Amino acid sequence: MYLTLCDKIGAILREHTGKADAMLTDGGDHADVASTIAFSLAKEYKKAPAVIAKDIVNAIREQVMQDTGATTLAVGPYVNFIFGNKYCSDVLSLAVRDGYGAGQTKSERVVLEHTSANPNGPLHVGHIRNTIIGDTLTRCFRKAGYPLEVQYYVNDMGRQIAIVAWGIATQGADINAEGKGDHLIADVYIEANKNLDKDSTLNEEIDKLMQRVESGDPETISQFKIPVKRCLDGFKDTLAAMQVKHDRFVYESDFIRNGDTEKLLSRISHLPEAKIEETLSLDLTNYGFEKNYILRRSDGTSVYAARDLAFHIWKGHNFDRVIDILGADHKLIGTQLQATLNILGEKAPEIVFFEFVSLPEGSMSTRRGKFISADELIAETERRALEEVTVRRPELDETERKKIASAVAISAIRYDIVRTIPEKSTVFDWKEALDFEKQSGPYIQYAHARACSILDKAGTFTPCYEAEGEGEIVLAKQIALFPKVINDVVNELKPHLLAIYARELADIFNSFYHAEPVLRAEEKTRNRRLTLVDATRNTLKEALETLGIDALRAM
RNA sequence: GGGCCUGUGGCUUAGCCAGGAUAUAGCGUCGGGCUUCUAACCCGAAUGUCGGGGGUUCGAAUCCCUCCAGGUCCGCCA
Missing domain, CATH: 3.40.50.620 (HUPs)
Incomplete structure (x- = not known):
């Protein structure tokens, strides 16, 4: 959905300016996608970039709206595009489905060692x-x-x-x-x-x-x-x-x-x-x-x-x-x-x-017996996770607590490793490995469990695939990026992009959770927010599973 | 000595290849928030010569040159 709209906008910009590159870039806080093309046209047109941006916006605004439903705005020299309601609706109806984010089956056979x-x-x-x-x-x-x-x-x-x-x-x-x-x-x-x-x-x-x-x-x-x-x-x-x-x-x-x-x-x-x-x-x-x-x-x-x-x-x-x-x-x-x-x-x-x-004391060596084995790491992390679960959920029986602790431990380990770009050498740190808070796998699992808990309490509801207000729209737009992220990981062979994406989705959901009541909202809003929570839940689940982490329903 | 990788607030870290809007986030610090959908949480504040120095550009954390620091490789090992 995101990529499709960017493609359409790029085509319109290329056609209008005659340039081969639409100079599309991340819009950050300002827009869903932006173009810096006005800078590169400044010399040729002998005009200020801000003037060019305004002209471009006036020329393409209607077609962009017609083709994509996006609003086009000139902000200084930038041409900004903000996606509309239909984008959020389309995304949400896709995102609640099992398997969200999956690409079409390809014929290219891959072997990975x-x-x-x-x-x-x-x-x-x-x-x-x-x-x-x-x-x-x-x-x-x-x-x-x-x-x-x-x-x-x-x-x-x-x-x-x-x-x-x-x-x-x-x-x-x-x-x-x-x-x-x-x-x-x-x-x-x-x-x-x-x-x-x-x-x-x-x-x-x-x-x-x-x-x-x-x-x-x-x-x-x-x-x-x-x-x-x-x-x-x-x-x-x-x-x-x-x-x-x-x-x-x-x-x-x-x-x-x-x-x-x-x-x-x-x-x-x-x-x-x-x-x-x-x-x-x-x-x-x-x-x-x-x-x-x-x-x-x-x-x-x-x-x-x-x-x-x-x-x-x-x-x-x-x-x-x-x-x-x-x-x-x-x-x-x-x-x-x-x-x-x-x-x-x-x-x-x-x-x-x-x-x-x-290791803090130097490089690892199997030959010299200087290493921390994965088995030790897993055992210690599980031990710490069980302590944590026992404090939080004393009412659960031991089997259940151990099950959660094990999933939390693997999540912490996998996430801690995959989140850092491969080019960076790291020093193993027990404190960081055993951290189950912010920027950790368990943090993302927790956001998922939270979403599940709301949905469990909600019972049945009538889905409403819309996003209203900034909190809902920001969340829906983050959900929309999931297929793009998978695409980026595969094209660039950079798995950390998925780790960062999932954490950001959890961040946005947590903010939404604290700011916007769901179960207590009046009916239309309640249905709309429950649908959004369901889409978030499913996207978090798909993202976690793609990271090799169990999407626990309760923690 | 040569090749490759890295250097971003006290610590950890994204952005760099495809240069643009106030440099991302966490830990720690400080100040708030649980009789309210799970506080493994949220909101706010302070903290930055983006290793140093040159250059290219309207514009550089990002590109080029150079220097410094750390890691790693340069085996009839794997």
Whole structure:
């Protein structure tokens, strides 16, 4: 609705001025949409922008009203457009329907890879930034109508895994011990690294393991596979707790076994950029990379990058759009991958990079055991949430309180992570993670629960799809923006836009709630406001679900 | 040393790519508001050299140059 009207206004402006760009911009407090086109015409027309704006308004006002129902006003040099009653009515009748905000079904198939942490220890608060960004994008794409498959790329044959396998074999660790597998593997991995640091000659044993696994030695393969599986089972539990699910786990080693990596290396070796020495590498200096991109080691084994290329070629052949979520430490290798796929004439992935999450005392490290695991974070947040729920709703039984606390905790965690732009590195802060107030997931859930509560008390009513008075109109217009926001997230791969949108919707609803009585209003107003509350409730629900947060009906 | 990212009130943060109307919001501080639809809330106040310096432009937080600070990468690791 919003975009449609903007398109129509843009077309009218372009036709009237003959300019290719209508210079439409956000109207802020002044308008629903505005144009700054008068500035750019000032020189050409040799007139003051404010005069030009006035002329434009006089010329197009009637047509804009006819085509869109919007009022056109000149405010200084700005041409402002304010949408009318019909816009609010149309929006409200759409917004009360289940699935509001969903785009038309698209045919473009999308594959999105996220998390893909090495199976050498539990997911920590750094990894889950990847997870939350990826899962929120996933939900936005699906909301926008795209068929999408989410993949986890399992590194099941790298050096880290070899170190785990070696640790199990040499340290007497019980791989079948009770408990969560990912934490068990971390203990082995940390100890193995200590042992390797003490005696660097032991690294030869790791090299041997890697050679054996790549050559297909069955015993070594199973030596790797067992800890990988235990670790992944732990990951799946953690991910499920955060409402995250992958459609497919793709194993790196499959691209060795099926010959794709060998085929890729052969193709690479025929490229003009190829450097065949003891190793096989690519000289990408013409593409702005200083160092050679090594793909095969001198002992004949493939490097991670080679398997990753094979994996991406496979993705490119099976999907129309390939998206990866990667930490900023992968920037170099990620852009080298893109460049190489371009040289090969294959589809290169779009990559969303996010900066690091560190601890107040420094950066996290699985190897050194310095991290806060996602499991710890979830447990602690749930504990705090349960305290909060118990204070607020002492009359509820424990099962009910725990259910709410769990949803509140995941909401707080997911929202806290997704609200910050990925380019900004962050320092993990318990105080902020455990904050259930303003600018938090629970705050938005609370606004939703409030709306539900009003509607529960209201009983049946006759819908009235209108907005009257500033408070109602501002709320209706915010509701109208939801489909646009989903669109923006998908086009720009920026999930934080949805987080901010949902919070602003909750803000506006809370102000409305305090300013305008609903249940106590006289009949026509009551019906109108109840309809608005219902539209808000539904939009909050859809937005929360797209953020991977439970839209609780009561808190 | 080179590449990339970041720097916005005491703290956290949006806006920057596609330059325009008094720079967004939260925490904290101060002052109000629960016999009234859930106070995980609302209303109001104070707090800003948008890291520094140049430049482009009618107009710069936004574009260009430069410097400073922090993070990160530059491995036959992933």
